[in-house]
Amino acid sequence: MPQKGGFARNVKRAADIGCRSLQVFLGNPTAWNPPRPDPKETENRRQLLKEQGISPLVVHTPYLINLAAAKEEFYHKSRKLLRQTVMNAHDLGSPFVVLHVGSHGGRGYKEGLNQFISTLEEELMDNWPPGIELLLENTAGAGTSLGGTFISLGNILKALGDGAPLGICLDTAHAWAAGYDLSTPEGVEKSLAELSETVGMDRIKAIHANDTGTPRGSNRDRHAHLGEGNIGEEGFMAFFSYPWPEDLPVILETPEMGSHWDAINMASLRLFSGACREASKES
Ligand SMILES: [Zn+2]
Structure with a gap:
């Protein structure tokens, strides 16, 4: 959901084009202070989501947060902002908060x-609100960023144990940039087998379905309209022929959010996922 236009207008627009789950930023994604919405506004938002049949609401944390930061001040600000975002998400009834693993910054x-693991240990133990899972998103693997490989995400999950309120949000464009082939049935099979071995499919709690305009393994992140990038129609058809759980939220982060492109990307998503699975069942 785009930032501009306001929460209510965007929720209605999303419902109009058939969205059932929605991802939002609760404020400026590149600012340190998230707004603390007043309880009345929060209640209105909860009510609106219910009326429009949107569930789950997925909250994306601001990009600034880096729990692996070397600089003390940056690190403490990151923890504080994560905590505020999680509390705001909880107030809105969101079960999932998406977080990038961050960057080690050269050290x-x-x-x-x-540092990332020990911070999460402390955060998840210390009055973590009930009913919220933190979803670590795989990154494009650029520079000193952490969490580009499935094995690194799997290791974080292992370190924190099976009972931790922690899952994975799989971004298809980032996986591609990190080197995983999702453009052919064989590539998808191999990539998902690796995901299953390292992370475990039951820990995947959300998908960011994005096509990509960059070469595979380039570590560069540039999202494209679904079916128009390097993953392409064949890749997404193969990806969605995997037996994902019915209630898995699939989020679009495609270009030109808020324009007529959203409806087109939703139509592509339906075509590549549910519809093609139905068709293959019949034939
Ligand atoms: Zn993403």
Whole structure:
């Protein structure tokens, strides 16, 4: 959902084009202070989501958050902002908060990862609101960023244990940029087998379905309209022929959000997922 236009207008627009789940930023994604909405407004938003049949609401954390940051001030601000975002998401009845694993900033992969894991341990133990899962999103793997490979995400999940309120949000464009082939049935099969071995399919709680305009393995992130990028129609058809759970939220983060393109991408998503599965069942 785009930022501009306001919450209510965008929720109605999304419902009009047939969305059943929705992802939002609760404020400016590149600012340190999320707004603390007043309880009345929060109640109105909850009511509107219910009326429009939108569930689950997925909340994306601001991009600034880096729990692997070396700089003390940056790190503490990140923790505070994560906590505020999670509390705001909880107030809105959202079960999922998406977080990027962050970046070690040049001081070494292991040190950055250890700090990320120990921070999550503390956060998830310390009055974590009930009913909310933190979803780690795989990244394009650029520079010093963590969480580009399935094995690295799997290791984080393992370190925090099976009972942690922690899952994965799989972004198809980021996986492609990190080197996973999702453009052919064989590539999808291989990539999902690796995902299953390292992360476990039961830990995938949301999908970011994005096509991509960059070469595979380039670590560059540029989303494209569904079926018009390098993953393409064949790739998405193969990806969605996997028996994903029926209630898995699939989110579009395609270009020109808020324009007529949203309806086109929704139609493509339906074609590549549910509809093609139905058709293959019949034939
Ligand atoms: Zn994403």
